[in-house]
Amino acid sequence: MSKDGVLIIYHDEHYDSLEISETRFADLAKLKLKNGENIPTLKDFLEKGKKNPSLKLVIELKPMNSKLRENELVQKVVQMVKTFQMESQCEFISFSLNICEQLKKEEPTFKVKYLNGDLSPLEIKQRGFDGFSYHYSVFITNPGWISQAKMLGLITNSWTVNDIAVFEKLKTQGIDFVTTDIPDQLLHK
Template identity: 45%
Template sequence: MKTRKLFLAFACALSALAAQAQTQVIAHRGFWKAEGSAQNSVTALKKAAEAQVYGSEFDVQLTKDGIIVVNHDDTIGGYTIAETGYDTLKGLKLKNGEPLPTLEDYLKAGKQLPGIQLILEIKPHKTEAEEDLISAGCVRMVKEMGMEKQVEYISFSLHVCEQLAKLAPDSEIAYLNGDIAPKEVKAKGINGIDYHYKVFDKHPEWVKEAHDLGMKVNAWTVNDAKDMQRLIRLKVDYLTTDQPLEAKGLI
């Protein structure tokens, strides 16, 4: 009986290690190709959760009056977000008819979906002062809602990533730009790389280098099955994709 218990415990440990080593899927801007969905919509987040993927990625921008809204581009409906007050923007609709969500709206929806990680991308802004403001605002709101374990951060701005490392040192933070080696990223207090998949064609050794440094590795935006298979063989931790169901099927 004792031997059997030891065997079962060992088998469970191996299973857990295998699960950790397996590449996981992140829906790019949510599962926006699902019926009734739209990029960066709350519906896209909910559809990603229904698809049972690891995470749902989304983008945030800062309005002129300091409200954080969820949108990929720095413009919407003919307005430049950074130059426009939220009262003007709040009536705008996404392609599925939903109102433009604020970060608060999105986090509230995500908190009701504890099985999925929220991958929060802070877009680069024109000044470091704006980047400091949006970084601090995001971290503060996440902490106030008690979602530190459910929210992970990414950015193309190295300055934003460095700020996040100071503000939320226990969080998962990844740099997106793909222009520096993992050891340089790690030296800045950032614990992940999230690079375009073609970067890993040029630098496949960066996956192992990052793992040896205790860093996570993500590849974006991977929509072709052959590219997915190649990156899975490289043992990246995550694939960010517009085709989450196809990626799950391959894995």
Template identity: 40%
Template sequence: MKLSKLMMAFAMCAVTLTGTAQTKVIAHRGYWKCEGSAQNSIASLTKAAEAKVYGSEFDVQLTKDKEIVVNHDDSIQGICIFDTPFAELKDLKLSNGEKLSTLDDYLVAGKKLTGTQLILEIKPHRTEEAENEAVRIIVDKVKKMRMEKQVEYISFSMNICEQLVKLTPDSEIAYLKSDVAPKDLKAKGINGIDYYIKVLAEKPEWIAEAHQLGMKVNVWTVNDMEMVQKMIDQQVDYITTDYPLETEKLIRKDGGDS
């Protein structure tokens, strides 16, 4: 009986430690609110690394001819990515003058930034077949680059998350849609929640539940510093923000660092 109680106390201590690690910062679409940068550009990835934040988030889409490109929306300059071959997209420019990047471009650049995690968001596609193909191509590219530990996955699509669990079960995989209890995600093999700030503000018990299950908790997109502080107080693992420097400064202040 005494041994059993000791083991239970140890387990509770482990859960507590899981939830008390210092909150880390993820730059939303990279660090783009600065000179020479743009959302989802390689410059934004590089600048996120220079800012020494935990990770840089970016979005990917599948083209008509099965190339994976880095873009938030399903269209660029009015052109639908899914219906267009890459040859017709490759010279399109971002707001900072960079060409539209492929996932290959991004992985090559990111691999050089060994202290920066790449938070790869796979956007929902029109059909599950297209989503499955996108996941297969993406995971294959990450594995060929031997970047399984540096790349973490997020998606609004439950199907995409489930496919990731099948193809790369040891990866960090988080669901974005903010409408499922952590225990139900854990049962599917998904090991993180990445939920909208308003949802976690209204359901802080989901933060505790996720931590008790050994899951990571990310919150998006938090640009108000008052809400940043609330999420720090709730001991979330990550805060995704368009203001990584300001958020990092607040975390350091909260932690008592100079």
């Protein structure tokens, strides 16, 4: 979310030397991505996604410098998703425990997964989240977590799985999904 409250789609908290949350949208709108396009807004993302209802849109809400700002972010995202009537097409992830809790508080039916890797499957279930998406190293350190999550009815995902041997190990453990930069190599494994 920009300094003036505009919801944008960008993976990192910074664009070059600019901190997105401390930069006005008018200044961000002047910038070009590496592919020559402008930084898209959440509105742009939802408009395009709505054209193909078979797509599942995963929205990551980045942690912010205060709970107040995070709560504002959550309220704005929830409202926009509802305005577009895309509740069933969107899922949400965050490294912020507060953001995940606020998402469930604002809209209990939203699918919310926690990213930080510091909560066990039981703790995820107790907080009312739908699952987790942890770096693959968390599952190497905690090899029973995927099976525990399955028993609790949680969704499991791992990122960024770019090693075929790691993928095979996670697949053997029963992981539901992986995030990868090499989908063509993992597709037939």
